[in-house]
Amino acid sequence: MTQYDDRVLHELDGIKEYDNPMPGWLMAIWWGSLIFSGAYLMFFALSFGEGTMEAEYRQQTQSAIASVQAYVDAHPLVPPKPAELLAGAGNEAVIDLGASRFARSCAACHGEQAQGLIGPNLTDDRWLHGGSVEQIFQTVAKGWPAKGMPPWGRALPPEELSALVSYIRSRQATNPPNPRAAEGDQVMPEPLPAQ
Ligand code: HEC
Incomplete structure (x- = not known):
């Protein structure tokens, strides 16, 4: 330099x-x-x-x-046939799948036994949005976001969505302890197909 x-x-x-x-x-x-x-x-x-x-x-x-x-x-959401949902309510493997998903995703709001907590009791014969398995499927898939019920149709695989509805149907009239007060209109549960 x-x-x-x-x-x-x-x-x-x-x-x-x-x-x-x-x-x-x-x-x-x-x-x-x-x-x-x-x-x-x-x-x-x-x-x-x-x-x-x-x-x-x-x-x-x-x-x-x-x-x-x-x-x-x-990938449109194809609702399963009501007969399949009802048949699932008498099928142990389907109920187990629905129950384990329910415990993970639903029990926090609807209670361990589906007796209702923040969300309605799902074991009684009163329904806010219809109690047929077809209507329950629509409720679970689309939710009622403004009322605090999340939509699950895109979050869960189709077989778990169906299994949840079959599980809910299988919980009808189980009278769990500490139920949330009944809400909505009375709907008689649809009969299950003969096994
Ligand atoms: C964050 C809380 C929350 C979670 C989690 C939740 N729900 Fe709900 N759910 C609600 C509320 C609140 C309502 C009532 C909505 C209304 O008042 O319209 C409801 C309503 C429902 C209904 C309709 C009941 C009726 O009387 O018509 C069904 C069926 C249902 N939920 C199923 C499920 C399932 C199955 C899951 C799990 C995949 C789930 N919910 C998870 C809060 C929840």
């Missing part, structure tokens, strides 16, 4: 401090990062122009929504 003897700032005991210019490579990094950070700020933090973070976010959100919609369109 060039040293300029005429640029000595200090000298002490033979040690000299020069006022040399900063090396070119260091200055290049300095200017380079200054310009880069200005451009970075404009495009990414302040979102000037197209292809910015915000536009990218919007575009990715839209394509995610479109792919969810495409999946939903390609």
